[in-house]
Amino acid sequence: MDRKRVLQVNIDNNGGNGAYALVRYLYSFLKEEYVFDYFTMGNFIDDLEYENIITEGGKCYSSNLRKNKLIGHIKLPFVFYKFLKQNSYEIVHIHSEVAYKHFLYAIAAKKAHVKKIIIHSHSSNIDGNNKKIKYVFHKFFKSLVNKMGTDFLACSYSAAKWMFSPKVLNDKKFHILHNGINPLKYKFSDEIRNKIRDEYGLNNYTIIGHVGALKKVKNQERLLSIINDIDKGQYKLILIGDGDDKEKLEQQVSNMGISDNVLFLGNRTNVNELLQAIDVFVFPSYFEGIPMALIEAQTVGIPIIASDKINNHIKINSNVWFCSLDDDNKKWISLIEECKKHHIKSEGFKNVCLSDFNIEKSAKVLEAVYKND
Numbered sequence: 001m002d003r004k005r006v007l008q009v010n011i012d013n014n015g016g017n018g019a020y021a022l023v024r025y026l027y028s029f030l031k032e033e034y035v036f037d038y039f040t041m042g043n044f045i046d047d048l049e050y051e052n053i054i055t056e057g058g059k060c061y062s063s064n065l066r067k068n069k070l071i072g073h074i075k076l077p078f079v080f081y082k083f084l085k086q087n088s089y090e091i092v093h094i095h096s097e098v099a100y101k102h103f104l105y106a107i108a109a110k111k112a113h114v115k116k117i118i119i120h121s122h123s124s125n126i127d128g129n130n131k132k133i134k135y136v137f138h139k140f141f142k143s144l145v146n147k148m149g150t151d152f153l154a155c156s157y158s159a160a161k162w163m164f165s166p167k168v169l170n171d172k173k174f175h176i177l178h179n180g181i182n183p184l185k186y187k188f189s190d191e192i193r194n195k196i197r198d199e200y201g202l203n204n205y206t207i208i209g210h211v212g213a214l215k216k217v218k219n220q221e222r223l224l225s226i227i228n229d230i231d232k233g234q235y236k237l238i239l240i241g242d243g244d245d246k247e248k249l250e251q252q253v254s255n256m257g258i259s260d261n262v263l264f265l266g267n268r269t270n271v272n273e274l275l276q277a278i279d280v281f282v283f284p285s286y287f288e289g290i291p292m293a294l295i296e297a298q299t300v301g302i303p304i305i306a307s308d309k310i311n312n313h314i315k316i317n318s319n320v321w322f323c324s325l326d327d328d329n330k331k332w333i334s335l336i337e338e339c340k341k342h343h344i345k346s347e348g349f350k351n352v353c354l355s356d357f358n359i360e361k362s363a364k365v366l367e368a369v370y371k372n373d
Contacts, residue, residue, distance in 0.1 A: 003035045003057070006370065007087075009080075009094040009105050012040035012062070013049045013267075018292045019095040019122050022179050022362075024049070029363035031056065034370065039083065041076060042066045048269050073100075077108040084112035091116045091370060097123035097289070098134060099141040099163060106148040118369065119149035120177070121163035123289040124156070124311075127217030151369050153177045155290040156311055177366060179290040180359035183352045185272045186299035188345040196277040200263065205236045206340055209278030209302070211271060211293040212285075214243035219307070221252065222284040222325070228256045229329045230336070238263045240274055275300045280340045282332075283307065284325060290314055295357045301348030303339040305332065316355045317348050 011020040027036050035057045043062040044050050053060055063079050065072030084092070092109045094117070096102050102119050109117045126134045146152075146165045152174040154160035160169055160176065168174050197203050208227070212218045220239060227237045239249075239262065246264070253262045268274060275281075281297040283306040294314050297304055303319040312322060319342040321335055352358060 003031075003033055004091070004370075005035045005037055005089060006091045006093055007037050007039055007089045009039050009092060010041065010101060011095050012038060012042055012044050012060070013047065014040075014042055014045050018179065018289075019120075021292050023095075025181055025359045026363050026366055027056075028182065029360060030367060030370075033367075037061070037089075039063070039080070041072060045267075047267075073104060076104045080105055081108035081111055084109060084114060089114060091118070093118040093120060095120045095122055097121065097159075098126060098138045099145045100134075100137040102145045102163075103141040103148065106145060110148055116150050116370075117148060118151045118153060119145055119163070121152075121154040121159040121289075123287070124158040124162040125287040127215065127286070129216075149173075151175075151372075153366075153369065155179045156313060158311055159289045175365055175369060177369075178356045178362050179292050179295065180357045180362035181292065181295050181299065181352070182359050183299050183349050186275065186296050186352075187349040188301050189276055192273050193276040196273055200238075200277070202236060202277055206234055206279045207277055208235055208237045208336065209240070209275065209281050209297075210237070210283065211240040211275070211281075211296070212283075212291070213241050214239070214245045214249055216245060217286050217288075218243075219284040219286055219325070220245065220249055223282060224249065224252050224256065224258070224262065226282070226329050226332050226336075227261055228258055230333050232258065232261050235336075236261050236263065238265055238274070238278070240265045240268055240271055242267045271296065275302065278302050279343065280305065280336050282336065283310070284323075284332075285310060286325070290357075294320075295352065298348050299352040301344040301346065303342045303344075305335050305339060316351050316357065317344060318342075319344055 008023050013020060037059040039061045041063055043064055044060045065076055092114045094102055094105045106117055146168050152164055152168050154176060210223055214220060253259055275297060281302045281304045285307055286309055288310045298317045305321050305323055308322045308324050321339055323332055323335055
């Protein structure tokens with residue numbers, strides 16, 4: 001049986017993209033019937049993930065329109081329309097956190113007579129620079145996007161309300177598609193934990209960990225501030241991910257004189273193994289949708305301290321605490337010192353398997369959306 005091609009839009013493997021990670025997880029359960037192709041404003045990195053997509057029969061299309069974002073966004077619907085006329089797709093699945101990006105892709109898909117246009121909301125706020133301008137554009141295009149999709153998905157109800165009208169939320173074409181993972185991949189292992197800690201020389205330290213794109217919304221600056229105030233003879237921080245703020249954060253580490261206590265590991269394909277080495281996972285984001293990293297960390301059983309800006313629906317395990325960004329570093333450090341005693345190991349795996357964040361459940365929801373007319 002020929003597999004149907006689905007075009008995944010506005011995601012790539014270039015820098016800590018949670019939506020991209022979700023789609024790759026979903027594909028592992030849908031690959032018998034579907035092939036996923038990818039279209040991005042940016043570009044793909046030629047790494048193991050890219051090679052896997054090609055080996056699976058997928059295609060990656062880079063429009064390289066991010067170099068000048070203003071001109072790039074103006075050109076985008078015309079470039080995407082031309083692409084769709086040259087490449088026939090029945091299903092176009094658009095991922096974004098803001099309505100104006102959904103609109104630019106969706107209007108091209110509609111003009112190209114794509115049968116199924118899926119609008120997928122991944123967040124409940126705006127990150128990056130020029131927030132006020134972005135918010136104005138988001139509010140303006142929101143009503144238009146609600147008329148252009150054939151199907152509507154969101155990672156949470158807060159992300160749904162951010163993107164969709166009450167009419168859409170009450171429509172049978174709207175679904176919550178939880179950000180899920182494959183729990184087996186993240187099951188706690190003493191053997192892997194010891195291997196990673198030996199490899200990176202971490203055995204004599206309590207390891208604070210963080211996974212995510214290095215950008216303002218993730219608030220890694222606060223993490224570095226905490227490390228600067230903590231007992232440096234006892235703690236180290238590992239940052240897994242890459243992004244626009246990398247050089248600035250590296251400079252901050254240098255200025256603080258904490259280079260021996262901070263490891264920048266970049267984008268990695270073995271995050272599941274690296275998580276095993278972590279004693280406390282700290283996540284001080286300004287806002288999130290449903291962060292994949294927190295689901296992964298909970299599967300390993302790691303105690304977590306997250307900012308109170310994050311939807312508490314993400315809490316699966318008992319060893320997850322929320323702390324206000326208004327609290328000083330002493331409060332965060334006190335929580336770190338207390339919660340490091342509460343690693344629950346294999347219990348985390350069991351909890352996630354039974355939760356809404358098991359990717360097998362999410363894959364069934366998406367399969368039904370793809371199949372329904």
